[in-house]
Amino acid sequence: MISTRGLVKRYGRIRAVDGIDLDVRAGDVYGFLGANGSGKTTTVRMLLGLVLPTAGEVALLGERMPRAARRVLPRVGALIEGPAHHGHLSGRANLALLDAAGPGGSRRTRTRRVQEVLEQVGLGGVDRRPVRAYSLGMRQRLGLAGALLRRPELLVLDEPTNGLDPQGISEVRELLLDLHRGGTTVFLSSHLLAEVEQLCTRVGVLDRGHLVLQEELATLTAPTGATVVHTPAADRVRAVLDGRVLAVEGSRVVVRGADPAEVNALLVGAGVPVTGLALQRPTLEEVVLAAAGSSPDRVEGAR
Structure with a gap:
């Protein structure tokens, strides 16, 4: 579904993306992780042709x-760097314009399709208020509806x-899982490790452009071959299982x-x-910190 080979993006002397090889397969819910400034959004923009790469290749859906x-x-549906809307128009009007501007949109079914996606993202009862009066969360839902x-x-x-x-995060998670069950492949760029751990089947971690x-998430968080015991008598565990105790923390x-x-x-x-x-089992946060380093300005922990 998504494939890159040696993908590079330079801005002057800075390599925002440095030779990455993405492999997103049909049926994946792929979590693309990294701290702010790691190159995630630049990569996503190159995938969609919004930014031209300095070097390398990008293929979507085999092309x-x-x-x-x-x-x-x-x-392809996309929501990049927050939704862009006409603030003076309602959410429905914005979606109708978006549909009319894109290739292949049927005017005959437009009203029905707009209503369906509004209901999918929890905006089915939205009134005729202009988008500029929406909360940030409502605007984000509207952007997802457009995608x-x-x-x-x-x-x-x-x-x-x-x-x-x-609650909104939980609803979006369930929506994405439902879309995935219906056959949609999802590529999700995020820094929320806890969300990715609940949602994704595969992950990629970007660190300073690399x-x-x-x-596979299941591989990364597979059992380590050890057992965690909770006991008020930790000292006695060492005595009983001499030579098998790997660590004691309280x-x-x-x-x-x-x-x-x-x-x-x-x-x-x-x-x-x-x-x-x-x-x-290692948590995704532990895996990411081990791969990208533990500096707090490079990796944001789970929330």
């Missing part, structure tokens, strides 16, 4: 961009939950072994109280 933009873009007008095969989103409250990680003990039942049986049999037990 070279921007050469094939007229054939490809009607099959959905043509029922795209590929949805490219840059920070789609910007300005939304927790793609430092690209992998009441949390990490023990070598991927069979929690076996670890529990040994500890309980020795009279050690166990209040919690689970396989150890």
Whole structure:
């Protein structure tokens, strides 16, 4: 669905994007992660032909961009750097204009399609107020509605939950999952690690223009082969499981072994109280920090 080879964008001496090879496959919900200034939005703009690369190749839906933009873009929905609207018009009027301006929009079904996407994003009951009176969250929903007008095969989103409250974020997450179940491939640029961890199937991590990680999320967060034990008697765990204790942090003990039942049986049999037990798995935040570095100005943690 999206493929880049050696993609580079320079601004003078600065390499905003430095030789990245993206691989987004049909059926992915792909999380494109990175701190502000890492090159995410520049990359997204190059994917859509809004910015020309300095070097490298871009293909969307199997066709070279921007050469094939007229054939490809009607099959792609996009929300980049926040929605742009005519502030004096209503949301419905803005969507009708957007549909009329794009290729392939049917005038006969326009009213119905506009109503459908407004309902999808939670604006079905919107009144005739001008967009300039909308909240930031409402404008973001309207931008998402615009991206959905043509029922795209590929949805490219840059920070789609910007300005939304927790309920709005949850609703957008469910909407994207529903679209994915219906066959839409989603490419989501974000810095919200917790959201990406709940939503995405694959992730790519950009750090200062370099793609430092690209992998299935399930692989990145797979069990490590250790068990986490929670107990008020951490010192006794070390005595019972001599040589298997990897780390002790207060009441949390990490023990070598991927069979929690076996670890529990040994500890309980020795009279050690166990209040919690689970396989150890790295969080997406831990994976990203390891790949991109732990400096807070480079990677934003989960919220």
